[in-house]
Each structure stands twice: as structure tokens, then as C-alpha cells.
Amino acid sequence: MTYRTLINIESKRAELLGKEKEAIKILTLELSGLNGAEFYSAYDEEIGEEKETIIQEAINRYLVDNIPVQYILGYSYFFGYPFDVDENVLIPRPETEELVSYVxxxxxxxxxxEEVTVVDIGTGSGAIAITLAKEEPLMKVYATDISQPALVVAKKNAQKLGAEVEFIAGDLLQPLIVRELKFDILVSNPPYIPKKEEVQSIVKDNEPHIALFGGETGLYFYEQILANAHKILKPKNIIAFEHSYSQKKEMLTIAAKYFPQGKARVIQDMFGKDRIMIIVNDDKDD
Known part of the structure; x- marks a missing residue:
């Protein structure tokens, strides 16, 4: 069977099952052992029995077992970097790449x-913290997470990608407060799905709930972080969040509650949805 034939057959199967056809192409390309140019040059060539079996098994895990493509492959690209991912960490999303760009x-x-200190709260796979450390050498980056298994993945990614990040285990800001650390920039993509909101089964059944759900309203972690952020931030600082597209008004209200002198704004993502909040506090802020 050729790559073209395999992709055509399995894409139709994916469509019938209500799955993404693009996932079939991604799995086939990534497991072919070829780069993009080589893959399309070999599009009408026979795959080979052993390789075809590997690809077919991976496709079945996606179509039948409902496993995300990134967990099947064991990695996900973020900002051009390959991050290891497994069931202990959230799969990085394109919207979070935008958050990093804005930071x-x-x-x-x-x-x-200027040299600045940055902290990523709830780092998961380490995607935000590691990317910032790679992209801006003047950032000294810290990252926290309450999940030890997630920190194992994050540390592995930092080592693999050659990034200097100090990972600290603990609940939100608490380990930073205890250490009396101070930061110029705080960034976080905390769990923000409301407890009762309907979630796609491929997400709900595979990704860690601790990284998905943000309490009854989805705002619990923003409230906790902003209520204590003054304890770890320098007078001049930047706070950046990713949040639910439906929570713009609520996010601005929370920001005004804890940083009334700050300049808060919400930015739309590439899909035109309110997704990123930036709060800037200058030296004159309390």
C-alpha cells in the first residue's frame, strides 16, 4: 500500500467516525521516518509491511481507542520545539504559543x-517556561507545578531542549512566597474549564483533569494567583494569562479587584476569541 492510499482510506474512516482527517496525515508523516520533502516525494511509493503496521496501529489508537495524536507520538511541537508529552501533562495548544509571543x-x-526574573505558574510540560528561556536569554525563568509527574516531564524537556529553568514543586505561588522570591513577569495558563462544562471526550478521557478544570466557574485559579501575586512581584511587573474566551468581563473584574492601578487588557487569539490578558504595573503602582 502507498502512503497516498493509506491516507485516503483512513481519512474516510476518520470522517465516518467524526474524527479529524488531518490527524491521519500527521501520524503517517511523523511515523514514516521521513522529513516533509521526502514524505511527499515518496507519496506514491509502497510503504513497506513493517512500517505500515506501525502506522496502522497508531491510527487505530486514535480512531478506535480515542487517544490524542500527541500522546501516541509522545511529543508535541510548541513554538517550533518538540516537547515530550504524556498523560501527566496537558497537550500544548496554539493559543498558548500566542501567550508566549505576547509575553x-x-x-x-x-x-x-534588561535581565528579568520570570515565573510560569502551573507549568505542566514546561512549554511556556522553556520557550521563554530559549527565546530570551535575559530571562531567568522559574516554573512551579503541584504535580510531581508533570515536573518530571518538564525537567526532561528542559534538559532535552537545553533550557535553563528552575522548577519548584508546590501549589501555585506558595513555594515562591516561602522562598521570598520576587519576579518581574508572572505568566500562567491555569486550568480554566468550569466544572460542569461539556468537554470533548478525547480531552476529558485522556488529559489530566488537574490541568483542565478551574472550579465551578473556571475562575478559581486566577482569583488565587492574583490575590497573592503582590507577594512575589516587583513594583514594576507584567502579569500574563491565558483564559476562557467567554470570561473577558470576569477576568477584567478580577484584575481591577487586585491591581486597581494596573493597566489590564484582553487580547483576541488567532481565531478572534478573547483569550489573553495582560496586566502591566509600573513603578508607581501599589
């Missing part, structure tokens, strides 16, 4: 050329 842009605007 880098805000750094350039407010701290350009």
Missing part, C-alpha cells in the same frame, strides 16, 4: 535589554 513582546516594550 516576549511585552518584555521588549517594558524591559528591553
Amino acid at each position: 516576549l513582546a511585552e518584555y521588549d516594550h517594558y524591559f528591553s535589554g
